[in-house]
Amino acid sequence: MHKKVLNIGIIAHVNAGKTTLTEQLLYKAGAIHQLGNVDKGSTTTDHLALEKERGITIQNTCVSFDFKDLKLNIIDTPGHADFSDEVDKALQVLDVVILLVSAVDGIQAHTLNLWENLREQQIPVLLFINKIDRDGAAIETVFYELENELGIKGFCLNYPTTQNELTSISSVNKEEEIIAKSFENLAELDDELFEQYLEETLDYTDIVAAKTQAFIHSQALIPIVFGVAKQGIGMEDIIDIISSFPSKNTVQSCQKNAKVFKIEQHPKFGKLAHIRVYSGTISSKDIISCKRLQAEVKINQLLQNTVGKLAPITTLKTNDIGIIAIADNLIVGDILGDDLPQNQDQNKLKSVLSVQVSALTEKDYHPLAKALQLLDTENPALNFTWYKSEKEFHVHILGPLQSEVLIHTFKHRFGIEVSINAPKIIYKETPKTTAEGYVRYWMPKPCWAIMTFKISPGAPNSGVTFSSSVGVNDISQKYQNEVKRAIPWSLKQGIKGWEVTDIEIELVKGEEHTVHSNPGDFLLATPMGVLRGIENADTQLLEPYYQFEIKAHQDLLGTIQSSLVKLNAQIEAPYFTDEIFRLKGTVTVEKAMDYNIVFSSITSGKGRLKLSIGGYQPCDFTEDKSREYRGVNPLDEAQWILHNRGAFKADDRMR
Known part of the structure; x- marks a missing residue:
């Protein structure tokens, strides 16, 4: 019988203790026999020179090991927001996540970003309240902050009786405030338990524990564990509840299916592709299709990171994580085998x-x-x-x-x-109005591609849509496929020098020649026709904006509002909880690039500012916001034809 495979992620804001927790879990599970230290650069998962030097995690690192009847893959992730793309890659392959929160600092802005991503991808979560031994630790405050800010029903699985001692939920005094709240949260989910709760007879029996576990697995209850990662306190409680989670639902198919979530270079094994298997069994020497390449890929060698070293393996079974060695043609996001479920393949707006x-x-x-x-x-x-x-x-x-x-x-x-x-x-551009772009590429022969494109503004933040109303008798489907393939290249630079988005493109007229036409003609001609249509439509400049959420003491409201007014921010009405106010709104990235420094100064580091990319919005155009077209401009048709004829692969814009 195969062991259950569980893929566990450890995430948090910076300096919350993720890597230390990873080290302790490996130690408690018997995967390592000596604890590494973040400050000394000797941890199992931080291997880059700068990670050791700065004591921060920069890249995802996966460690695989056996524990009892389980196969566990633990992924340690970066905590700094500048490396959130690494976290996003890891989230795609996880079954359950441990989200750390400091008992001293409480919820941070990045904690909320992480939580929203976890909810969006429906990944089960265990909350670990770390550093309960520190001066200033406020476990009850943090517990209620988690409930209120994350909108959850929390359930404590242990409780600190002293700074260095914990009591399990079955033994703790139920009169402790947050323990009483935990049982109240549990009772609200089950009629029988609610009656026991009202009668004050609700105890943590085996039956109640089984119901609690079911609610935790469904995330109706969010498990909360207290501890001190640096001292290994609370590790057993984490391991017990994490081990009970089921693996993420997988593709119900006997076909091989996997996704590449990380690429790295290795001095011995060359280019490595880290994959999660969603269905079937992948073996060394297998040949499997790659959707992006539209070709088959040979699995030269399979490896797994077994606590600090890469070990050869023969197979990777469903749910497991491993590495393909000598993966020269693969890139992050490649799908091997059948298509993945929709929620496994997401693209988000990140860098602006x-x-x-x-x-x-x-x-x-x-x-x-x-x-x-x-x-x-x-x-x-x-x-x-x-x-x-x-x-x-x-x-x-x-x-x-x-x-x-x-x-x-x-x-x-x-x-x-x-x-x-x-x-x-x-910046980006979008068409101002509807217009047409015409291209006739018929000289010097042999060539023939004549097309008319209709260019229209799309809805805000809708991206790019392409359609064709031209029949295959006028332009063969194989040629129309080349037109569609050329659309992304055509939009890399608009008439103001920026990528064009929020645009609808329709091929409305066209013709081919039975003798002179070939697929490359339509590939070459499409940027000329599309850019001509965009030029005729003119473009509106778009700029990125942040959505912000602020939390601070009410005494600072006036000062913070004044600072936002100076940035021309759009501010909603504040709302209050006791002496704390919350403020939401939007502000352009250009205005707010350094606002975190200003905000920290105003609040003396005690307020919370959450900034997230909201999208793009129209802005005033000035010459300093435009860019010259880089490379050969398709609007200069003669030069474009001469440059590209027979040299599509040489131009970095046509890829």
Whole structure:
């Protein structure tokens, strides 16, 4: 009988104790025999030089081990918001998550972001209230903060009798306030238990424990464990409840099915692709289809990270996590085998900041290009763009700490000294009105592609839609497929130099030639026709904005509102809970890039500011917000044709 496989994620805001908790769980489970230390850079999951140096987690790290009748894969994730794309990649493959909250600091802004992601992806959660031994720890305050801010019914599975001792729920005094609240939450979910609660006869018997576990698994109750990760206090309670969770629902099919969630380079095994298997069994030497490549991929070798070392394995079964070695053609997000359920493949708006990366010496220009291409396969969120004619490299980032990490990575991993400029806002464009774009590509022969595109504004934050009302007698389906394939390239740069979005594109007229037409003609002609239509429609500039939520003492309301007015923020009416107010609204990213520093100064670090990308909205256009077209512009049709004819793969914009 195969062991149940459980994939566990450990997430939290920065410095909450995630890596320390991971280390203790590995130790308590017998997977390691000596505890590592974050401050000394000796933990199992932090292996990058900068992780050891700074004591922070930058990349997801998965450790696999057996525990009793279980196979456990634990993924330690970064806590800093600048690396939230790493957390998002991990969430796609997890069965259950341990979310840490400090008993001293309580809920932080990033905690709320993480919670919303967990709810959106319907991943079960255990809340671990850490650092209960610290001065200033307020377990009851944090308990009610969790209930109120997260909108949950909490259930405590243990209770601290002293700073270093815990009592299980079956033995604790039910008159303790948050224990009484836990039993009240439980009773509200079951009529029989509610009667016992009213009669004051509700005890934590085996029957009640079984019902509690069922409610925890359904997340009607959210389990809460108190402890001190650094001292290993509370670890047994975590292991007991986590082990009881079922694996995430899997694809009901005997077909092989997996997803790549991480790419990295290894000095011995080359390019590694980390995968979760959702269905079937994947074995070494298997040949499996890749949806993106539209081709088959051979599994050269399978590996697993067994506590600090990569060990060869022969098979990966349903739900398990492992590594494909020598995975040269795979990238993050690749689906192997059948399609995944819809909730397994999500794309979110993340970065709205761009930086230019430059080598300090000319000799490092091409090595830097190769390094950036490599990093882009490991982290597609970088969205690396190489403007070859301008000899410029640009990547997307989430914040300044990511720039620091990139500089360190280029120096220590690739031996390249680089500079990175200050982050710049990524604007976008959308059509102002409906217009048509016509293209006739018929010279020099052999070629023939004649098309008319209808360009219309799309709904806000709707992205790109493409349709065709042209029959296959006018343009064959194989040629229309090439038109559709060229749409993303066509929109990379609009007439103001930015990506075009919130647009509806319809192919309304066209013709092919039975002798002269070939698929490449329509691939080449599409950007000319689409850009011509966008030019005729003109574009509205769009800028990114934050949705903000503020929590602070009522005495600071006036000062905070004044600071937001200076940013031209849109502010909703505040609402109050005792002496604390909450304030929501929106503000442009351009205005609020440094507002976290201002806010921290106003509140002396005691307020909470949550910023999340809300989307894009129209803004006033000024010349400083436009960019020159990089590379060959499709609106210069003669040059575009000469540049691209027979050289589609040479142009980085056509990929």
